[in-house]
Amino acid sequence: MNNNIPQYSDLAHHWKLDKDIVFLNHGSFGATPTYISEQQTRYRDIMEREPVDFFVNQWPVLLDRSKKKLAEFVNADPDDLVFVQNTTTGVNQVLNSFLFEPGDEWLVSSHAYGACMLAMKHFCERNKIRLNVIEIPFPVEDDQQILKALQDKITDRTKLALIDHVSSATGMVFPIKKIVDFLRENGVCSLVDGAHAPGMVYLDIRHLNPDFYVANCHKWICAPKGSAFMYVKPDWKHFIKPLIISHYNDTDEGGSSHWANQFMWDGTHDFSAYFCVGDTLDYIEKLHPDGWEGVMNSNHKLVWNAGNLIAEKLGFDLPLRENYIGSILTLPMPDGEEGFPKFNETPPLKQKLYEKYQIQVPVFMFPSAPRQWLRISSQLYNNIGQYEYLADCLRQIFKSK
Ligand SMILES: Cc1ncc(COP(=O)(O)O)c(C=O)c1O
Structure with a gap:
């Protein structure tokens, strides 16, 4: 003692x-308030009381309600946003679908999170894409130094860059709007790893306008573990397909929600962490x-x-x-x-x-x-x-x- x-x-x-x-160490895995853990148990109890009614009638409503709150919090259209279990899944999701030609080049920052760096290496090796590392100095003096490091690695063949919003190892908040704009001006798609960002720093996806943005809700929003989201810019939705092909993929219903619906049901599992995201946003907000x-x-x-x-x-x-x-x-x-x-x-x-x-x-x-x-x-x-x-x-x- x-x-x-x-x-x-x-x-x-x-x-x-x-x-x-x-x-x-809130940063590594977050920590969820007791009330939200109890709320998660309440959702699980409702599910177990009548599983069929739950998944047929209540599940879509709970999911939709929580996603709308999240979309409002990060200022994005709910139809451009899907729940995923964590940032690692979201990053893999984008990389698995991203169109490429042999000889393309992708960029990753030297501050990237280990698991995401490995995912980039894997998809590059598999698809004969060259992976270039942007050596971002640490400590860094100013934004110009970061943009210069980026510029040094962009070539005519560069198609995609994975950039942290807040880096894990260095804790650095990147000037993400400047980076996303700079990449676009140079014809490079931005995949932002925002694992730490929502709930830690102000996030406005409409204003940021990235190509892809993936982030955790279980870190700084304090939602239960296994809650995260992937945003895809409408221009790219036609080629970003779910990693898990399941229900809602055969329906050609059209409409603005069709793309997001395809990601909704990745097989039967416990979705309660997703339902709690909206509740957690409301709960933490009231603590200050x-x-x-x-x-x-x-x-x-x-x-x-x-x-x-x-x-x-x-x-x-x-x-x-x-x-x-x-x-x-x-x-x-x-x-x-x-x-x-x-x-x-x-x-x-x-x-x-x-x-x-x-x-x-x-x-x-x-x-x-x-x-x-x-x-x-x-x-x-x-x-x-x-x-x-x-x-x-x-x-x-x-x-x-
Ligand atoms: C910058 C960054 N990216 C990705 C991740 C992975 O998050 P998860 O394990 O929830 O997928 C982390 C986790 O700490 C992280 O800090």
């Missing part, structure tokens, strides 16, 4: 989080007097203050200016171990923070080992005292080395 564990914020009672752990804008601003402010506090106590500079930060912030650490830890391998620093100090926080090697970074997240349930504690623990660890 560690008696030094700092408290969560006054809003933490909305979540189930273990009070014996200092949870500073200024609604979602207040939630995002308050999370941003906390992570920025926390980052500055830790940087001061440990004596380093933050790698990014405030305009490149949302609610996750990556901090430079002394070099780690050689060898790149794979997904589910735990760097020693992360392990020590968890086992000795009960702090749950991710540690990344970027761009490669041994260059080591620690990433803090801030959500409404966090409290500045938790980051002070992290700073003190880091000081103890590095002092004793």
Whole structure:
């Protein structure tokens, strides 16, 4: 039992989080409020009380209601949006359908999430497409540096670029509107990996106007795990087909909803996480007097203050200016171990923070080992005292080395 564990914020009672752990990693998998988990159970109970009536009559209504709320939140037409289980699925969905000719080139940013990078490599190898990596500097000075790195890799054959909205390893919020516009001006389609964006940063898909946008609802919207969406610009709908061909694919009903309907039924499964997205948007909005804008601003402010506090106590500079930060912030650490830890391998620093100090926080090697970074997240349930504690623990660890 560690008696030094700092408290969560006054809003933490909305979540189930273990009070014996200092949870500073909302970014990896999100965390869902207790009320929403109970709501998910209510949907499951309705389903089990009368499964046939549920899937025939209630399922389409619940799905439609939740999707309309989500579409409103991200400012997109609900007919251009489909639920998928996670960002990884959405990215694979687009890549699997994207038209190509041998000799085409695709781009991926050096900040891309590992699973999405592997998906790009797989489809490129399978289809004899050349994959070029845009080496985006980190720390970055300004937007121009990013656009220049992009420009250096675009050729006449470049057809598609996968770009993060908020990167996982570096926590950097990309100037995504400038990038999407720049790609379009150069004849390149944009596939935006927005896994972290909705609920963390303001998102307006109509204004952004990407070709494809995929994002999680289970991270910063706090919806149950297994809820995400894929947006496809109407110009491309004719060639983006579901990965799973099922009901609604044989009907040629036409109409504005036909494309989205084809993705609706990927076989029987538990759709309750999707139904909860609309409920979660309503629920989290009420946790701050200024609604979602207040939630995002308050999370941003906390992570920025926390980052500055830790940087001061440990004596380093933050790698990014405030305009490149949302609610996750990556901090430079002394070099780690050689060898790149794979997904589910735990760097020693992360392990020590968890086992000795009960702090749950991710540690990344970027761009490669041994260059080591620690990433803090801030959500409404966090409290500045938790980051002070992290700073003190880091000081103890590095002092004793
Ligand atoms: C930038 C980014 N893209 C994609 C993913 C994958 O998300 P999921 O596992 O929900 O598919 C993550 C997960 O952390 C991420 O940070």
